[in-house]
Amino acid sequence: MILTAADRRRGDPDPIRIALVVPLQGSAGIFGPSCEFCAQLAAEEVGADGVLGRPIEFVVVDGGAPPQTVADEVDLLITAGLVDAVTGWHISSVRQAVIPRIAQRVPYVYTSLYEGGERSPCVFLAGETxxxxxxxxxxxxxxxxxxxxxxxxxxxxxxxxxxxxxxxxxxxxxxxxxxxxxxxxxxxxxxxxxxxxxxxxxxxxxxxxxxxxxxxxxxxxxxxxxxxxxxxxxxxxxxxxxxxxxxxxxxxxxxxxxGFFETLTTADSLDFSARYHRRFGVLAPVLNSMGESCYEGVRLLVELFNRAGSTDIRRILAVADGLAYDSPRGPVRLRNQHLEQRVFLATVDDLQFDVLHRF
Known part of the structure; x- marks a missing residue:
């Protein structure tokens, strides 16, 4: 399945294709629609000129499939030259299966919260620990x-x-x-x-x-x-x-x-929520931290590509540390391949999160 961020005409530059690995089945399948829509918003906001003068397209991979099945599909896409990067929300057992198959050929932004400790060279971690x-x-x-x-x-x-x-x-x-x-x-x-x-x-x-x-x-x-x-x-x-x-x-x-709740009342989160609902309407999938993390994954890839002036993983690794920008989560900075960010504590009140405290 291909989701295009911009309609391309004959003679337009080849797109940057990103494997978007999100769950479409299983226990985490309820997150899939939010993840896809938020990633799409990130690509559309880059615009028709895309990044490095190239539009963004997604190849959606079902991250809810068995880990080795997901890894096989990602490997095939990279080997065939069909994707320039990998990102998305999926569970850690999928990440662990995917990393060896990427084999440092393309950048991989893993957007989910996770257990910590990942240091594989090609992986950038956008989630909480x-x-x-x-x-x-x-x-x-x-x-x-x-x-x-x-x-x-x-x-x-x-x-x-x-x-x-x-x-x-x-x-x-x-x-x-x-x-x-x-x-x-x-x-x-x-x-x-x-x-x-x-x-x-x-x-x-x-x-x-x-x-x-x-x-x-x-x-x-x-x-x-x-x-x-x-x-x-x-x-x-x-x-x-x-x-x-x-x-x-x-x-x-x-x-x-x-790092994100839809009811978070910071200027960055409120602006992101407004853009999401303006683009997709009131019947859009629920805006949540998993979906926002996929927006974050695409945004981080764009920032990395721009800073390196290339999609080449070696050039990206050489310039990645210290990269900083403003996101729906507020100001973020990449340190040791992890995105440093604010984290908030919330409680549920009448089916909504009431944010109580910033750590």
Whole structure:
């Protein structure tokens, strides 16, 4: 599938083609439409002249497919010379499968929040990490709400596992601890056993490391069990789609931390939201942090291409560090291949995020 950012005429320059890897199925599939629309907005805002005098086109790859399937498709596109770069929101197990197949041939901007620690030369990380989400959030919960005893429920793959390990270290430094942990396969809809163990451990808070539809199912089961009466929930991966899918009755005392929320009232975020809805209308996919991250991924690639004066990965790596610009998340700067950014804490109020604090 090809999404074009500009109509090309005969004689126009060849486009810069970007593999947009976003989930179109599975637990994270609910994010796909928002991701595609936000990436499209970023490309359209570059305009018909594009970047380096070339328009932008996308080749959409289903990042919700099995990781090796995604990696195979990305490899084929690069080997055939059909794409100049890769970006998009997808889970960490997909990223880990894709990186060796890219083999430092093209730049890869990974836009999702992730577990931290990635240092592969061709990869630029645009998302949040546990040190910027969990560590300050746990401190805030301890100081403001007295919450130090936590349970962890997550999907069973690299992001939840490694993030849980970071969470235990952060809590230990705060005098807190983890009372119980449960990890379930992607696609889990039944949480009875996990909730029984969770209730028996009597936590004050639950760290949710669940993806998309899995988190929706957990939120509903958690509320049905009455655990929201005594226990808060905190997720670094919670968006407007998941809140709407959970319903108002299942989002009591639910918190999240991210670099972007649609209800964030900074000048940059308000302007971005206005442009998105002006372009796509009131029936557009929900504007969320996952979608905005894909806008961020395209924008970062454009900035890298412009700074290097080329799409060549070697020239990009030579000039990337220290690159800075203003984004919907506010001012951002690339350091050690990671995009430094502000992170905000929010709670759900009547199916919307109420931003409480900037870390």
């Amino acid at each position: 546990p040190g910027r989400q969990l560590r300050p959030a746990f401190s805030w919960f301890a100081q403001e709400l007295g919450v130090r005893r936590w349970a962890i429920v997550g999907n069973d793959y690299v992001w939840p596992r490694r993030t849980a390990s970071s969470a235990r270290r952060y809590l230990d430094r705060l005098g807190g601890h983890v009372s119980t942990e449960d990890f379930v396969v992607l696609g889990t809809e039944q949480y009875d056993d996990a909730l029984r163990r969770l209730a028996a451990s009597a936590p004050q808070g639950v760290l949710m490391l669940l993806v998309g539809a899995d988190a929706v199912a957990f939120n509903r089961a958690f509320a049905d069990a009455g655990l929201d009466e005594t226990c808060i929930r905190f997720s670094p991966l919670m968006d407007e789609n998941m809140v709407l899918g959970s319903g108002a009755a299942a989002t009591r005392k639910l918190f999240s931390a991210a």
